[in-house]
Amino acid sequence: MARKVRRFSGGVYDLGLHVVWCPKYRRPVLGGQVGVRLRELIEQKAAERGWEIIALEVMPDHVHLFVKHDPKSSSSYVANQFKGITSRVLRAEFPHLKSRMPTLWSSSYFVASVGAVSAATVEKYINTQWERPWKREKGDAS
Structure with a gap:
């Protein structure tokens, strides 16, 4: 997948x-x-918020979602936006x-950030900054 950055x-x-979440019990x-209606609601909420769904799997007892979101939305906000609207609508329909x-969703969820590079790559990049040929000597303040 090609990296697509957004601007603000x-x-x-x-x-x-x-993001992964499960029904109660x-x-x-x-x-x-x-499941069909759940998928529609998730896609609708993502479009409403301007988020991009990369992958979505609705299993009988849990949901897996890979979503790209804006920097002003925290991971808990993103997860709860999907859980809140889907619970209300599905229980009504x-x-x-x-x-x-008693409730559709368990109160817990799993969320992990997903990037274009691994944590090890970022760590190596940061730790080797002074090894770049165009960088000044480490500790040189001038």
């Missing part, structure tokens, strides 16, 4: 998150029409989700 008045960014309730569970 203060700079450029390329931020991605891998990890019940397998996301199959069939519920599918009454069996209300009768079997």
